[in-house]
Amino acid sequence: MDATRTFPHAMLREIFEQPQAITETLSAYADETGLREDVFLSARPAIVGRDSILIAASGSSRHAGLCGEIVFEDLAGIAVDVEYASEYIYRSTQTLKNPCFVVISQSGETADTSEALREAIARGASTIAITNKPESSMARLASCSLPTYAGIERAVPATKSFTTQLAVLSLLGLYTARVRGCMTRAVVESHLAHLFAIPSAMATALPRWEKKLSEIAVALKDAETFLFLGRGVHYPIAREGALKLKESAYIQAEGYPTGELKHGPNALVNRNNPLVVLATCDPSEPDAVLRYEKTVNLVRDMHKQGAQILSIVTEGDTRVAELSDHVVEVPAVADWLAPLYEVVPLQLLAYFMAIGRGIDVDNPRNLVKAVVQE
Numbered sequence: 001m002d003a004t005r006t007f008p009h010a011m012l013r014e015i016f017e018q019p020q021a022i023t024e025t026l027s028a029y030a031d032e033t034g035l036r037e038d039v040f041l042s043a044r045p046a047i048v049g050r051d052s053i054l055i056a057a058s059g060s061s062r063h064a065g066l067c068g069e070i071v072f073e074d075l076a077g078i079a080v081d082v083e084y085a086s087e088y089i090y091r092s093t094q095t096l097k098n099p100c101f102v103v104i105s106q107s108g109e110t111a112d113t114s115e116a117l118r119e120a121i122a123r124g125a126s127t128i129a130i131t132n133k134p135e136s137s138m139a140r141l142a143s144c145s146l147p148t149y150a151g152i153e154r155a156v157p158a159t160k161s162f163t164t165q166l167a168v169l170s171l172l173g174l175y176t177a178r179v180r181g182c183m184t185r186a187v188v189e190s191h192l193a194h195l196f197a198i199p200s201a202m203a204t205a206l207p208r209w210e211k212k213l214s215e216i217a218v219a220l221k222d223a224e225t226f227l228f229l230g231r232g233v234h235y236p237i238a239r240e241g242a243l244k245l246k247e248s249a250y251i252q253a254e255g256y257p258t259g260e261l262k263h264g265p266n267a268l269v270n271r272n273n274p275l276v277v278l279a280t281c282d283p284s285e286p287d288a289v290l291r292y293e294k295t296v297n298l299v300r301d302m303h304k305q306g307a308q309i310l311s312i313v314t315e316g317d318t319r320v321a322e323l324s325d326h327v328v329e330v331p332a333v334a335d336w337l338a339p340l341y342e343v344v345p346l347q348l349l350a351y352f353m354a355i356g357r358g359i360d361v362d363n364p365r366n367l368v369k370a371v372v373q374e
């Protein structure tokens with residue numbers, strides 16, 4: 001980041017701080033050759049011998065958890081459930097007898113998530129807290145604390161805390177795969193090389209994304225509602241994009257699995273209700289290619305139907321791009337890591353839509369940084 005640049009809002013500064021925040025977080029847990037065993041030591045008993053993982057969180061942190069669900073399942077072959085923290089305490093005690101219970105919270109103080117953590121401890125679960133505050137009550141309460149190193153996040157809409165949560169979940173996914181015997185050291189090393197390459201590619205892309213999204217926000221300024229669509233690990237990013245737009249710009253938005261569009265929401269699609277489609281592709285992964293092909297078909301149908309489409313595609317894509325009104329390219333990367341890139345243009349979309357509406361984006365109405373009362 002240009003150290004001399006001053007930003008008009010904390011949210012924009014924090015968006016630009018992400019490459020640095022991700023680098024610091026990755027470096028705390030690993031280097032390019034391997035995971036730091038000593039740092040993960042306290043996570044080991046929480047993970048080894050568990051049949052499943054239960055993640056509880058609220059808001060953006062929950063969306064990071066939804067990405068984590070796919071990562072843990074795909075990398076480590078362990079079943080994962082993601083619960084709204086506020087719902088967990090009402091869930092049956094009869095299921096998931098031996099889970100590793102993971103809370104994710106920027107503040108480490110959100111009342112619903114703290115309550116869920118206390119309940120999980122009472123139910124005998126082993127617990128891990130991923131927070132941005134190592135001294136927070138959740139970090140102290142859990143048997144293992146895995147902090148994010150995002151630095152202070154001032155704007156209410158979460159940005160760098162979210163991407164650093166994704167970074168910790170990716171590392172924990174690799175560690176879990178390793179201790180469960182699902183991955184060789186060499187494969188871990190190659191994943192780490194990809195992870196460590198992300199911050200500098202993100203830093204290079206950020207000025208281009210900033211310009212592009214400021215223009216797209218002007219083009220979409222009269223849109224009434226937004227539908228964000230994503231499949232697989234990209235679906236949580238659709239949810240996060242929609243939440244960012246709601247909380248920052250006061251615009252009604254929903255995040256849906258792409259394949260669900262034709263099961264109801266399509267009735268709403270018209271030029272005033274644009275679609276934001278996560279349509280990246282990792283050609284080295286057959287499942288990702290399949291998802292991409294299905295997404296191309298859907299985008300084609302929506303284009304014919306006259307929808308207004310903003311697509312997030314992999315650099316060099318032409319197939320989705322030519323069917324879209326607005327296109328944002330993100331660097332090519334392994335499918336499971338693409339969320340780290342994809343969310344950033346969506347944060348910028350929310351930021352510029354908010355600015356266009358004269359909203360105090362750092363302090364949106366009715367919201368606080370940490371909801372400490374249920």
Ligand code: F1P
Pocket residue numbers: 058059060061104105106107108109110113156157158367368369370371
């Ligand atoms: C969770 C959260 C944020 C949201 C808002 C209210 O906070 O829902 O994601 O942006 O600030 O709280 P946390 O548990 O991650 O601190």
